[in-house]
Amino acid sequence: MEILILKERDILDAVNIKDIIEADKEALKNYSGGKCDIPLRTVIDVDKKNSSTAIFMPGLVEDKNALGIKIIDIYPQNIEKGLITSPSTMILIDKENGFVKAILDGTILTRLRTGAVSGAATEILSNKDANKFLLIGTGGQAERQLEAVLSVRKIKKAYVYDLNFERAKEFAKIMEEKLKNYGAEIIAIENSEEVIGDVDIITTVTTSKKPVFDGKKVKKGVHINGVGSYTPDMQETPEEFLIRADKIFTDTKEGVLKESGDVIIPIKSGKLKREKVSHELGSLILSREVGRESEKEITWFKTVGFAGLDLVAAEKIYELAVEKNIGTKIEL
Incomplete structure (x- = not known):
């Protein structure tokens, strides 16, 4: 053999x-x-x-x-x-x-397929002319998350935020060189609130147990990929954002509803209807669902991964x- x-x-x-x-x-x-x-x-x-x-x-x-x-x-x-x-x-x-x-x-x-699934969602759900991106979190998954978005949209400015600003600066410096073929300016920032209302695409990839951005400040038309929050007590995404979101898609509805605190916590509190988390990106690819219908719609993709x-x-x-x-x- x-x-x-x-x-x-x-x-x-x-x-x-x-x-x-x-x-x-x-x-x-x-x-x-x-x-x-x-x-x-x-x-x-x-x-x-x-x-x-x-x-x-x-x-x-x-x-x-x-x-x-x-x-x-x-x-x-x-x-x-x-x-x-x-x-x-x-x-x-x-x-x-x-x-x-x-x-x-x-x-x-794992890093490749996790970054790529965010890339697929970004390609399918974000506005075609999106050119400003915010990455929140610079851990082991971050490089492929950044590259995936750069590969599907002509990003001019990619902002990188981490609780540790020195780590964000080091990450941005390395990525500026490694991903220079995409032509994006990669910028480390000390406070994500500086750009949260201006960017077109956001990816959150942290292990945080509390929201990592202000859901009221994101602009209309934004697309967000929720990659962290893979246990019931993790919650990267603010409830206010999920309430505002026009369309929510998952990699697997069953997995997200069972594993992600992003949706489990607001559903338990009654702030988010379970039915809103019932659409899978695969069904959209199969043309069984309706995707983005206007430039102003707010979309969110949640992944917890599956075999x-x-x-x-x-x-x-x-x-x-x-x-x-x-x-x-x-x-x-």
């Missing part, structure tokens, strides 16, 4: 963000079209004292022949050992014979890696 090993550098050599945006669209479409078999993730408490957890996310996306499992291990104590705290591995299986065909670095895969995104993105990476003869082959 031959298995292709794809490390981070291999993956980045094999694909670009546009490839993964298209893969994510396919995953969303297949999920909303009922062509995915995505069981509930299995969570094992390995060491309760140290909060060590192993998470197994299996799935099948029929139309894309994508079968496999992503394994994410949460080991907070790894930071003391100089290791990453959430190592991740993707295992792809050949749907025709059941043999493992590839093992991929799951960390870069289908990993599977289809991984399959695309595998296909292009084989085509370009990238990666290391091993025999078992």
Whole structure:
């Protein structure tokens, strides 16, 4: 049995963000079209004292022949050992014979598919002439979130905000060089309120438990991607904004309603109607929903992620890696 090993550098050599945006669209479409078999993730408490957890996310996306499992291990104590705290591995299986065909670095895969799904939503929902962007949060997900938006809109100014201004400045400096081919000016700011009412697109990617911007100050026509808030107690997005939003789309309605405090908290308080969070981006891609209808509409896309995104993105990476003869082959 031959298995292709794809490390981070291999993956980045094999694909670009546009490839993964298209893969994510396919995953969303297949999920909303009922062509995915995505069981509930299995969570094992390995060491309760140290909060060590192993998470197994299996799935099948029929139309894309994508079968496999992503394994994410949460080991907070790894930071003391100089290791990453959430190592991740993707295992792809050949749907025709059941043999493992590839093992991929799951960390870069997750960052790519998460950034790309925001890119897909931005491409579909934001105004076509949007040219000012605000990124809130500069953690591990931030680079791909920034690149995804730059790849689908002609952004002139991309503002970067973080609670730690020095970190924001360092991030902006690095991204200015790495993403210079997009032609955007990348600017670190000390206070997001300086630009919140002027930008056309906003992406929030934090672990905050309280809103990270003023929902009353965003302008009409804005599109926002909510990427953080993947647990019931996290709340990046202010309730006032969700009330103002004309259209809300999710990657999976079930996942968002179950996992994201952005919607769970205001629904429990009665400020947000559950029915408003009933539209999936995949259904819009399938033309079963109505998207932006005017330049003044306010739109919000919420993602918590699901295994289908990993599977289809991984399959695309595998296909292009084989085509370009990238990666290391091993025999078992």
